[in-house]
Amino acid sequence: MAKRSAHDFAAAWTGAGGPSSRAAEWVAIAMGESGLDDAAVSPDGAIGGWQIMPFNAHIGGGTVGDLYDLNYNAKVAVIMSSGGSNCAAWDSCYLDIYRSGRYSYLAYPEKGSADWNNLAVAAVAIGVASVAQSIPEPSLGIGGDIGNLVGGAQNTIGVVLPQLHSNVLIEQRTVNSLAQPGWRAWAYSRR
Numbered sequence: 001m002a003k004r005s006a007h008d009f010a011a012a013w014t015g016a017g018g019p020s021s022r023a024a025e026w027v028a029i030a031m032g033e034s035g036l037d038d039a040a041v042s043p044d045g046a047i048g049g050w051q052i053m054p055f056n057a058h059i060g061g062g063t064v065g066d067l068y069d070l071n072y073n074a075k076v077a078v079i080m081s082s083g084g085s086n087c088a089a090w091d092s093c094y095l096d097i098y099r100s101g102r103y104s105y106l107a108y109p110e111k112g113s114a115d116w117n118n119l120a121v122a123a124v125a126i127g128v129a130s131v132a133q134s135i136p137e138p139s140l141g142i143g144g145d146i147g148n149l150v151g152g153a154q155n156t157i158g159v160v161l162p163q164l165h166s167n168v169l170i171e172q173r174t175v176n177s178l179a180q181p182g183w184r185a186w187a188y189s190r191r
Contacts (some may be wrong), residue, residue, distance in 0.1 A: 003035070004036050006126050012049070012070045012074035013027070013077070017078050023126060024122045024126055025108065025109070026050075027118075027122040027126055029090050030050055031115070032114035032118055033091075034049050038068065038069075039068060047067040047068060048069075050074065059076050060072060060075040087108065088102065093106055094106075094109075095111065
């Protein structure tokens, strides 16, 4: 196919057994890896939305050709990530892979990495209720702010994401076509 929506990627992720509570994170990873293009092939030969290397195609019981199928690519990503709990195999999860080195375990994308920076956009793309579930350390208590985000869709919306130590502003008029009708990815600003 080619470029798909964030909703398509979230549905493939959960359909393959990935936890819905981590869907925004894994959509953000797909954004960083392939730009949500399920037909993407990297210069190194990684294939599909989550950029699975051909030698890993067998993990889900399929072939290299199956990696071009979004649902199969998601299945392999779920298996490789131990159900979404380990993103160490995805280079876009690292701020600087040469400095960080490849971990054998990486629970969340490193702060400042492409995937970390995509988290808020991915959460809005698949539904604002996912924001609370998509940011690491949900025990820091951002749930009340999510209600404000959902309830204030006609206004400029400010959500405090403590893990970023800043406010993320999302304006309804500027977020007009992400994946929900009337929404578009524009930008978010840190204060």
